[in-house]
Amino acid sequence: MKVHFIAIGGSAMHNLALALHHKGYQVTGSDDTIFEPSKSRLLKEGLLPDEFGWYPEKITSDLDAIVLGMHAKQDNPELLKAQELGLKIYSYPEFLYEQAKDKTRVVIGGSHGKTTITSMILHVMHYHDRDVDYMVGAQLEGFDVMVKLTNDNDFIVLEGDEYLSSPIDRRPKFHLYKPNIALLSGIAWDHINVFPTYENYVEQFSIFVDSIVQGGSINYNEEDPEVKRVVEASENPIRKLAYHTPEYSVEDGQTLLETPEGDLPIEVFGKHNLNNLAGAKWICQHMGIDEDDFYEAISTFKGASKRLEKIAESSQSVAYKDFAHSPSKVEATTQAVKEQYKDRIVVACLELHTYSSLNAEFLKEYKGALDAADIAVVFYSPHAVEIKKLKEVSHQQIAEAFERDDLIIYTNSEDFKSYLFSQDYNNKALLLMSSGNYGGLDFDEVKDLIS
Structure with a gap:
């Protein structure tokens, strides 16, 4: 069976492409950009496109199926060609x-x-x-x-x-x-x-x-x-x-x-x-x-990647990173760390990174989400708000949303990193919650803080 992936580089899409390849299917794909680890994994299996971009000539009548990823747009040239040829077009879940x-x-x-x-x-x-x-x-x-x-x-x-x-x-x-x-x-x-x-x-x-x-x-x-x-x-x-x-x-x-x-x-x-x-x-x-x-x-399950993942530990301190970003996840994760480390100071750092979390109307959902932390820090990038074409979010709106007088707020990634690396982590538990990377934070450097 010959299957072509439009937007093969996505996290889910490239894994499906690899699975079909392992099953013996003929797999091809396109994308305008592909990041790691997708890029290396596709390259290893011979599935990485020779050039990035969209090429309608790849869409031929002998293809058995097209799998269309969310990253592609409705006017994608390959999609339009597939529709013109009347090929069977599937979404990933289909x-x-x-x-x-x-x-x-x-x-x-x-x-x-x-x-x-x-x-x-x-x-x-x-x-x-x-x-x-x-x-x-x-x-x-x-x-x-x-x-x-x-x-x-x-x-x-x-x-x-x-x-x-x-x-x-x-x-x-x-x-x-x-x-x-x-x-x-x-x-x-x-x-x-x-x-x-x-x-x-x-x-x-x-x-x-x-x-x-x-x-x-x-x-x-x-x-x-x-x-x-x-x-x-x-x-x-x-x-x-x-x-x-x-x-x-x-x-x-x-x-x-x-x-x-x-x-x-x-x-x-x-x-x-x-x-x-x-x-x-x-x-x-x-x-x-x-x-x-x-x-x-x-009893031997250590957790899924980026879900309360322990990244460093010493006799006096510990650091976790977690994918948590929605209010309910942030609250549950912060409470979990405090319950596990009752006698330590919990420093919880949250990056507001997703469309929802940077939406001024949605922010009020975060009320109480960081209450279990002894020290609560929020980082967000005004540039990310701009890119997502959202209304500007102010310091005051963030502070009012979390309803925490001692909330520490940063909008500059270097200032946030300076704060993070200037702290003494003795008798502390550090929790980093984000679906991003705090504007370029190197988590390997964070590990060096815990000693």
């Missing part, structure tokens, strides 16, 4: 569904926790040598790729993203997978540029629950009132199975999970991660892993 339609589809949805839960499930399967197909949004220890597709595996585990499918398909990705087994972890308004109202955003999760195949099942976090309401209101004839945060304790910086066999030391921490673990356990049981085997495997 093509994944085509590959998965004869398998048992396990889809993990939710505004937060989905990458971690999917990663936990895959870690447990890998630990017990259970081979499954998958798509996950982070690089995992022990896994070479983020997408795996075979002809033989019975199960496919999919991280169910609510973001849009393609420039010509405005449906959320997770509406297209038609799960047999689903999970819903939480609902907290995000992607304000796509879902302008809270009600519109929540509606996408109702559609997801209704898309589960008849006779299928959904595990849902009953501690999230919106999740509970959405799932229990659905008239879809499916099994509805609630889960909640298990009992646990923290002793000397070590989280212990209560199990029928006694307290189990685990690597991950924080109430939100224990809640994620409970959801993952249910799904693994649906997939044939019994409780004891789940606990044995999960």
Whole structure:
């Protein structure tokens, strides 16, 4: 099968391209720019385009499928040529569904926790040598790729993203997978540029629950009132199975999970991660892993890349980086670090980087998000606000949004770095939260601060 990727360099897109290549498909692609690590990974497999740019002559009538990435625009020259030739054009999730339609589809949805839960499930399967197909949004220890597709595996585990499918398909990705087994972890308004109202955003999760195949099942976090309401209101004839945060304790910086066999030391921490673990356990049981085997495997799970990832530690200090950027994630992550390190001063640094977080109207959602931190720092770039064509955001608006009198605010990356590198981290826990890099922060240099 010959497949061409328009915008092959994206994180998700290049992983799908690699998966199809490994499956024996003929894969080609184009993009106007490709960053690392996509660039090196495509080059290694011989899939990196010879030149960056869009070339309609690459689109020929013998192609079996076009996969269209979100990075492409509606007037993309290759897309227009494919439409002119009447070729079959798939969005990323549509093509994944085509590959998965004869398998048992396990889809993990939710505004937060989905990458971690999917990663936990895959870690447990890998630990017990259970081979499954998958798509996950982070690089995992022990896994070479983020997408795996075979002809033989019975199960496919999919991280169910609510973001849009393609420039010509405005449906959320997770509406297209038609799960047999689903999970819903939480609902907290995000992607304000796509879902302008809270009600519109929540509606996408109702559609997801209704898309589960008849006779299928959904595990849902009953501690999230919106999740509970959405799932229990659905008239879809499916099994509805609630889960909640298990009992646990923290002793000397070590989280212990209560199990029928006694307290189990685990690597991950924080109430939100224990809640994620409970959801993952249910799904693994649906997939044939019994409780004891789940606990044995999960005790060795260290977390997904950039999700409360420990980057440095000494006897007196520790540093974590986390992808958290939405208000609910920031709050949960900050609380988790404070709970784990009760006797240390927690320094929480948040970069406001996404479209939503830099939107003056959305900022009020951050009220209380950094309250658990002893020292709270916010960095944002006025230039990023300009690039995103948003209204100017002032120091005062940031301060009022977080409702914290001692909030430290930086708008210049060098000033932020000077602050960061001038601190004494003895008896402190440093938490860096961002989906960006604070205007060019070298995280390897941060590691040197912790000694």
